[in-house]
Amino acid sequence: RKNNKVSLLDEIVDRVNRWHLRPYSQRYYDHLEKRKTLPIWHQKHYFINTLRNNQTLIVVGEPGSGKTTQIPQFVLEAVDLGSADGKKFMVGCTQPRSVAAMSVSRRVAEEMDVTIGEQVGYSVRFDDRTSAITVLKYLTDGMLLREAMTDPLLKRYKVIILDEAHERTLATDVLFGLLKQVLKKRPDLKLVVIGDTFEAEKFQGYFIGAPLMKVPERLHPVEIFYTQEPERDYLEAAI
Numbered sequence: 001r002k003n004n005k006v007s008l009l010d011e012i013v014d015r016v017n018r019w020h021l022r023p024y025s026q027r028y029y030d031h032l033e034k035r036k037t038l039p040i041w042h043q044k045h046y047f048i049n050t051l052r053n054n055q056t057l058i059v060v061g062e063p064g065s066g067k068t069t070q071i072p073q074f075v076l077e078a079v080d081l082g083s084a085d086g087k088k089f090m091v092g093c094t095q096p097r098s099v100a101a102m103s104v105s106r107r108v109a110e111e112m113d114v115t116i117g118e119q120v121g122y123s124v125r126f127d128d129r130t131s132a133i134t135v136l137k138y139l140t141d142g143m144l145l146r147e148a149m150t151d152p153l154l155k156r157y158k159v160i161i162l163d164e165a166h167e168r169t170l171a172t173d174v175l176f177g178l179l180k181q182v183l184k185k186r187p188d189l190k191l192v193v194i195g196d197t198f199e200a201e202k203f204q205g206y207f208i209g210a211p212l213m214k215v216p217e218r219l220h221p222v223e224i225f226y227t228q229e230p231e232r233d234y235l236e237a238a239i
Helices: 002-014 026-035 039-052 067-078 098-112 141-150 170-185 197-206 234-238
Strands: 056-060 090-095 120-124 127-129 136-140 157-162 190-195 212-214
Touching: 026 098, 039 056, 039 067, 039 212, 056 197, 067 090, 067 098, 067 136, 067 157, 067 190, 090 098, 090 141, 098 120, 098 127, 098 136, 136 141, 141 170, 157 170, 190 197, 197 212
Parallel strands: 056 190, 056 212, 090 136, 090 157, 120 136, 157 190
Antiparallel strands: 120 127
């Protein structure tokens, strides 16, 4: 009977959202089924274990593998955002562009079954949708750089994720140098660098000793569409 009570309790806990202590909606389970089809989902446990045992982790893979939406959620499972003195930390995920930061944050909020601007938020120029209970914040690399000017050690963050790092924007390149120094002063801070496969060696060369995780490719279906009638100007039609 004791085992039955334990299993029943586990089942109840699994159905309750840890972020607001309410039952998961049907939308959450619909998103969960789609998440499980992403290539990166099959490396979830490997990612979590590797991050727990390393301060820096490099993740590379092709577009469409789920890196941008899933890795921040994996990070939330991997680390404890609390501290002995009761302080609460956040996970920050940078994007090169404002539109990406806003759209991805909304998508992840839906997948986590929370309200945008509360547990999951974003911070871009002239628009901040975060709150005192935000645990995951998407922001442009420029905004994180601006935060570092007033908080050089980025004390509010437990994990920093540099997404789309292969684009090598000026702000991201500056953050590389800044974070390398911050990691030395803050052993409790972790860094995840996400980029395309062809930049893997450069990232590993800069962050010496950082393990590399490669996400398998996702095969996208290729379709051929024909025009209904001959085109007079193929260049104009292509544009």
